[in-house]
Amino acid sequence: MTGTHSPGDLDLLADDEFRQRLRDWLQEHYPRALRQNHQRPFRRLRGEQALQWQRLLLQHGWRAPAWPREFGGMGLSFRKQLIYHQEFEHASVARVLDAGETQLGPTLMRWGSREQQQQYLPRILSCEDFWCQGYSEPNAGSDLASLRTQAVLDDTHFVINGQKIWTTHANDATHMFALVRTGKFPKRQQGISFVLIDLRTPGVRIRPIINLTGEDEFCEVFFDDVRVPRDNLVGELDQGWTVAKSLLGYERVFIGSPALSGKAIALARRLVRERGLDNDQGVMDQLAVLEADLHDYRLLYTQMCDHIAEGSQPGAEVSALKIYATELRQRITEFNVEIGAEFGGLLGEADIGTTTTDLHWQLMMTRPLSIFGGANEIQRDIVAKAVLDMPTGNGAITRLDKRD
Amino acid sequence: MSPTASTAADETIELLRTSATPFITRHASATTNAQQPTPEMLWSEMAELGWHALLLPESLGGSALNLRVAAALTRMFGQALLPTTYIANTIIPAALLTAVHAQRGNDEWLHELALELSTARRCLTLAWQENIGELEPPLPRTRLTHGRLSGRKLFVPTVIGAGVMLVTATIHDETSDDGQPVLVAVDAAEPSVTTKVHVGEGLSVASVDFANTPIRYSSPLLEGPAVLDVVGAALDAGRIAVAAQLEGVAVAALERTLQYVNQRIQFARPIGSFQTIQHRCVDLHIATLLAKATWQHAAQVHQDSPTASTIARATSAAKARCGDTATLVGRAAIQMHGALGFTEEAGVGRYLRAALLGASWLGTSLMHRRRFMAHDAPDAAEIA
Numbered sequence: 126m127t128g129t130h131s132p133g134d135l136d137l138l139a140d141d142e143f144r145q146r147l148r149d150w151l152q153e154h155y156p157r158a159l160r161q162n163h164q165r166p167f168r169r170l171r172g173e174q175a176l177q178w179q180r181l182l183l184q185h186g187w188r189a190p191a192w193p194r195e196f197g198g199m200g201l202s203f204r205k206q207l208i209y210h211q212e213f214e215h216a217s218v219a220r221v222l223d224a225g226e227t228q229l230g231p232t233l234m235r236w237g238s239r240e241q242q243q244q245y246l247p248r249i250l251s252c253e254d255f256w257c258q259g260y261s262e263p264n265a266g267s268d269l270a271s272l273r274t275q276a277v278l279d280d281t282h283f284v285i286n287g288q289k290i291w292t293t294h295a296n297d298a299t300h301m302f303a304l305v306r307t308g309k310f311p312k313r314q315q316g317i318s319f320v321l322i323d324l325r326t327p328g329v330r331i332r333p334i335i336n337l338t339g340e341d342e343f344c345e346v347f348f349d350d351v352r353v354p355r356d357n358l359v360g361e362l363d364q365g366w367t368v369a370k371s372l373l374g375y376e377r378v379f380i381g382s383p384a385l386s387g388k389a390i391a392l393a394r395r396l397v398r399e400r401g402l403d404n405d406q407g408v409m410d411q412l413a414v415l416e417a418d419l420h421d422y423r424l425l426y427t428q429m430c431d432h433i434a435e436g437s438q439p440g441a442e443v444s445a446l447k448i449y450a451t452e453l454r455q456r457i458t459e460f461n462v463e464i465g466a467e468f469g470g471l472l473g474e475a476d477i478g479t480t481t482t483d484l485h486w487q488l489m490m491t492r493p494l495s496i497f498g499g500a501n502e503i504q505r506d507i508v509a510k511a512v513l514d515m516p517t518g519n520g521a522i523t524r525l526d527k528r529d
Numbered sequence: 530m531s532p533t534a535s536t537a538a539d540e541t542i543e544l545l546r547t548s549a550t551p552f553i554t555r556h557a558s559a560t561t562n563a564q565q566p567t568p569e570m571l572w573s574e575m576a577e578l579g580w581h582a583l584l585l586p587e588s589l590g591g592s593a594l595n596l597r598v599a600a601a602l603t604r605m606f607g608q609a610l611l612p613t614t615y616i617a618n619t620i621i622p623a624a625l626l627t628a629v630h631a632q633r634g635n636d637e638w639l640h641e642l643a644l645e646l647s648t649a650r651r652c653l654t655l656a657w658q659e660n661i662g663e664l665e666p667p668l669p670r671t672r673l674t675h676g677r678l679s680g681r682k683l684f685v686p687t688v689i690g691a692g693v694m695l696v697t698a699t700i701h702d703e704t705s706d707d708g709q710p711v712l713v714a715v716d717a718a719e720p721s722v723t724t725k726v727h728v729g730e731g732l733s734v735a736s737v738d739f740a741n742t743p744i745r746y747s748s749p750l751l752e753g754p755a756v757l758d759v760v761g762a763a764l765d766a767g768r769i770a771v772a773a774q775l776e777g778v779a780v781a782a783l784e785r786t787l788q789y790v791n792q793r794i795q796f797a798r799p800i801g802s803f804q805t806i807q808h809r810c811v812d813l814h815i816a817t818l819l820a821k822a823t824w825q826h827a828a829q830v831h832q833d834s835p836t837a838s839t840i841a842r843a844t845s846a847a848k849a850r851c852g853d854t855a856t857l858v859g860r861a862a863i864q865m866h867g868a869l870g871f872t873e874e875a876g877v878g879r880y881l882r883a884a885l886l887g888a889s890w891l892g893t894s895l896m897h898r899r900r901f902m903a904h905d906a907p908d909a910a911e912i913a
Contacts (some may be wrong), residue, residue, distance in 0.1 A: 413898040420901070421850050424822040445815045502808070509807035513814060516791055516802040 136201055144208050147187070151216040154181060160217040163395065163482045164474070166388035167490045168219040171297055171342075175221045176252045183250055189226055196234060196242070198248050201266070204434040213383035222293055225249035225256035229302050236319070236360040236368045245321070259289040259303030259322070259346060260369070266291075267503050269304070270366070272311040274348060276305035276320060278355065278362075283307070283320060285328075285351040291497075295344035296333045298324055308363045319365035321357040328352070337489040378430065378439050380498060381446030383423045389457040389491075390419055392482060396464045397517075399478030400491055415457050441511035444504040451494035451501065458488045541594060542601045549605055552578060556670075557609030566615055568689050575615065575628065576649030584766075589630055589643035590594055591623070596766055597828040599771035607777025607855075610879055613732040613887065616770045617686030622646055622653035624766035625695060629712070629751050631809040638746045642714065652692040652829065654717075656682035657760050664892045671698040673711055676747050678739040684890070687726060687733040692717040694737070695744065697760055700752070710756040711749035713843035715742055730882030732890065738744040762837070765844045768891050769831055772824040772844075772851035775887040777888055779817050779851070779858040782880035783810065786862045793867075806865065813858050820854040823847035842904035845897035852888030852897070859884040 136144055159178075161168045170178055182188040190209045192198020201209060230249055233242050248254040265272035274287025285305060295301065301322045308316035316435060324331065328351040333341035360368040402408045427448060433439050465484045466473035472485045495501040509515040552574060556566050575581060585591020599620055606615060626643055633639065645651035649833040655665045659682060671680025678698055685694065694715045699708050715722065724735040751759065787810060790801035800806055814886055827847040831840055859881030863870035870877045888894060 284704075304607065331898065410895065410898070413902045416905075417846055417849055417898050417901055420846050421819045421823050424826045425819050428822050428825075441657040442818075445811070445818060448811070449815050449819070502804075505811040506804065508811045513787055513807075513808050513810055515787065515810065516799045 135199060136205060140204065140208060144212060147209065147212045148215070150185065150187065151212060153216060154185070155216055155218050159219055161219055161388055162217070163392050163480055165483070166219075166392055166487055167385050167509075170219045171294060175223075176255075179223070179252050183252075188250055191229055191232070191297065192250075193224070193234070194245075196230070196246050198230075198371045203430075207430055207434065208496040208523050210379055210382060211384070214382070214387075217388075220341075223249075223255075224293070224302075225254065225260045225300075228258060229256050232302070232359065232368060232371065235293075235371055238356075240356070241321075241359065243393060245494045254300050255298045256300045256302060257292050257295045257298035257324075259292055259295075261291045262288060263290050265502055269299065270317070272304055272306060272317065272498070274303070274305045276307050276318060276353070281355055282352040282361040283318075283355065283358070285320075285322070285348040285353055287348050289346040289348075290344075291334075292346050293342055293497075295324070295331050295346050296341060300324055303357070304365050304369055307365075310363070315364040316363050317369075318362055319359040320353055321359060322348075322351065322353050323400055326351050326353065337492060338486050359450065377443050378433060378446070380445065381426055381429075381450040383419060383426050383450060383453075386419050386422070386450065386454045386461040387456055389454055389461065390415060392480075392487075393457055393461050393464065395480055396461055396477055396482070399480050400464060400466075402464065411460060415435060415453075415460055417455055418456075426450070441507050443497075445512070447498065448495075448501050448504050448508075451491070454494060455491045458484075458491045462488050538595065538597055541598050545598060545602060548578065548606070549602060550825055553605055553609045553611065556611055568612060569826055571612065571655065572614070572618075572652065573649050575619070579647075579667075581619050581623075581649055582647035584620060584627065585643055585647060586630060588629055588635065589626065589640060590647055591643065595621075595803055595832045596624075596769055597832055600770050600824060600828045603770045603774040604777035607774035607779075607883070607887075608781040610778070610781070610883055613733070613771070613774060613883075613890070614686070614689070616767050617693075617732055618652050618654055618688065619646065620770045621655050621763050621767040622695060624763040625655060625712075625759060628762055632751060632755055632759065636750075638714075638750070642693065652688040652690060654686045654688050654692060654694055655760070655763065656685040656694050656696045657764070658683045658685070662893070662896065664896055666697060666757045666764070668708075668710060668757070669697045669699050671696065673698040673700045673713060673744070673749070674702045676744055678713060678742045680717060682737045682739075685724075685737045687724070687735050688717050690785075694722075695704075695750070696739070696744075697756060700749070705752065705809050705901070707860045711755055712751040712756045712760070713749050714745040715739070716745060719743065721803045729886035729890070730879055732886055734890070758837070762840075764891060765840055766831065766847045768844050768897075769824055769827045771887050771891060772820070772827065772847040775851035775855040775884060776817060776820040776824055778883045778887065779813075779820060779855040782818060782855075782858045782862040782877075782884075783813050785877070785880075786810070786813075786858075786865050800865075807848070808891055809861060809865070813861055815855040816857060820847075820851045823850045838904045842901055845892075845901040845904070848892060849894040849897040849901065852884070856881065856888050857885035 138146065159170060161173060179188060189198035190201045190206045194200035226249060230246060233245060245254065249256065260269060262274060274285065274289060276283040276285045289303065301324055303320055303322055304317050305320055306316055307318040310316045328349040330347040331344045334343050334345060335341055336343065336447050393415065397403055397412060398407060429442060429446060462469035462484050465475060465477060468477060469484050473483060475482055475484055510517065533866060579592065580602065582591040584593045587593045603616055623646065630639055646653050659667060659670055661683065671678065671682065677695060680698065682696065694717050696713050696715050698711050698713060700711050701707055719742050721740045721776065723738045726733050726735045790806050791799050793800050824847040827843040830843040862877050862880055866877050869875045
């Protein structure tokens with residue numbers, strides 16, 4: 126690694142020094158043209174731009190903040206990880222959805238064999254492999270345990286048949302970690318296995334799905350007699366549910382980050398000014414509700430993160446963060462559409478005063494927030510049972526992220 | 530604030546919680562009107578527990594604790610639906626006396642008022658408001674001329690027994706610069722003071738008329754523009770305590786509702802097993818989490834004493850959030866108790882009444898959100 130610091134340095138720095146060092150580095154190295162802005166407040170990077178950026182991070186020792194150093198990560202404490210994310214947000218760095226770093230990596234560290242760790246982890250960091258998550262199926266969304274993609278074991282291989290859907294960035298990915306059915310048991314959560322699939326294997330077919338922002342972020346993936354080496358099983362056979370559950374750790378906290386709502390509210394303020402509505406008390410009262418909601422939510426988020434940094438395990442309260450953060454961001458974009466008046470009904474670029482934005486894109490970008498990662502209805506079920514201790518009705522609850 | 534200071538405050542809060550629990554349990558268990566403690570009983574018991582002296586500086590015979598501690602106490606009062614008089618007649622007057630003390634030093638009458646407050650011999654109240662819907666203390670129309678007070682104050686928390694009113698006025702005579710604001714003390718029992726009382730859950734307030742009423746000590750406690758500043762600061766201290774109390778009301782209303790929906794059987798199952806009930810309760814729970822975060826933040830900002838504007842912003846955010854949350858949960862509690870919730874006997878409606886009182890007194894949520902916006906200055910919390 127030709128870094129600007131040795132990996133051990135950073136976690137020893139005082140928080141403020143660490144923050145400044147990262148701020149300076151981002152200022153110097155993150156391309157201005159790729160920043161989140163009023164037109165694309167929730168911009169993401171993918172493809173070649175994402176690869177280049179992540180390789181630069183690796184080269185300078187800023188990649189994989191949560192990974193322990195023994196696996197090539199930065200090994201930051203939770204508090205420094207928070208600062209790390211704050212600074213990326215502060216510098217308007219577009220996000221990269223890297224399921225290899227955030228999901229598969231930590232899973233392999235816990236459940237993978239030494240060989241699997243040695244084979245896959247460095248290639249995640251170097252971006253030689255790019256991973257997607259294969260969980261959802263046409264009839265297994267919120268009710269994930271009803272998944273049916275089948276893997277039949279012969280002497281050396283699993284033979285996989287079936288279909289995954291809503292697979293984010295499958296069309297960019299080289300590999301998929303997937304939950305597949307390997308056995309029949311009375312309990313549906315049993316008989317599921319966690320396997321690693323090279324998407325270049327014969328029999329894999331990927332079809333992108335165009336979403337409401339006009340982008341092909343997610344895909345359908347079909348498996349037709351796809352042969353996957355037996356060594357690609359992670360954890361025990363039929364125990365994939367347990368393996369997958371352990372993914373839902375600290376990273377979930379960051380889904381609740383208020384940062385992108387901050388970008389949206391900055392746009393809201395600007396649009397109100399551009400339209401000369403800052404003397405309209407009705408409009409200002411609506412804006413005040415959103416500003417106060419964001420202000421108060423930031424306090425709650427900071428408080429919960431502090432608890433975790435002091436050593437509490439992130440529990441089901443994290444679901445509460447996800448619910449509020451995502452719905453707040455949706456409400457802000459809805460306000461922006463309202464302020465955009467006629468432009469609110471039109472697609473593409475809108476020039477409002479001196480501000481160029483895309484109201485439709487940001488409204489639509491916030492729709493899936495309450496759907497993916499466990500729909501907000503499911504999150505509410507989790508909080509009701511796990512935090513408020515409310516009774517279970519008829520019908521078993523078979524969600525992946527139900528707290529036991 | 531350093532971690533050790535934080536820990537010390539947390540320990541104080543824990544000690545206070547322990548000593549407050551028997552008091553609260555005893556009074557909260559009163560379910561019938563006959564068992565309800567009278568304000569006089571609560572008032573003198575609080576004095577025995579030393580609670581009236583919590584916020585006063587040591588030089589005025591107090592414990593010099595900060596608002597975080599007092600707010601932890603008012604949160605418990607909220608949970609138990611105990612009266613708001615502690616905020617009106619202790620926290621706000623104590624904050625006011627403390628601020629006046631900082632301006633004036635060791636005046637003899639200041640010690641007398643502090644002693645009267647901490648021993649519960651006299652009950653103090655602040656009379657500052659002259660119009661409906663005011664947030665900042667205005668330059669008063671109430672006049673002080675040759676030591677006599679004339680004018681009308683609104684929404685003055687009532688006093689228990691022989692109380693003392695701390696009244697803002699402007700001075701109009703040759704002894705002073707004409708039109709300067711002043712703070713004076715008035716015996717509430719003066720015959721020229723007439724009151725019309727409005728009752729709320731946990732607090733009664735009065736419209737008060739002064740007709741050539743003599744003032745105590747024959748001269749003002751404080752004079753000049755600083756009067757409006759110290760009154761404003763005392764009001765913000767009160768608002769933070771009200772916010773904490775409201776969060777307590779909300780948490781208790783939700784807790785009671787959860788107990789009810791989890792045991793109420795309809796369609797052969799507890800209604801709390803229905804998703805629609807569960808999701809409503811989760812949203813209410815999230816609202817209480819936000820509410821708690823806001824008053825804790827405001828109390829911390831108040832303690833760290835940055836600018837008045839920073840305190841105003843944090844305080845107004847908390848008051849708006851906690852007021853909205855308590856009324857939201859209060860309304861939902863009635864709905865989820867069904868017809869039972871609409872009965873006086875069940876007592877569920879008391880949460881909403883307490884919420885309405887706290888949410889409207891010292892400024893509504895709408896007013897406070899506007900004030901929050903007017904003091905728009907990014908603070909530390911907003912870096913996150």
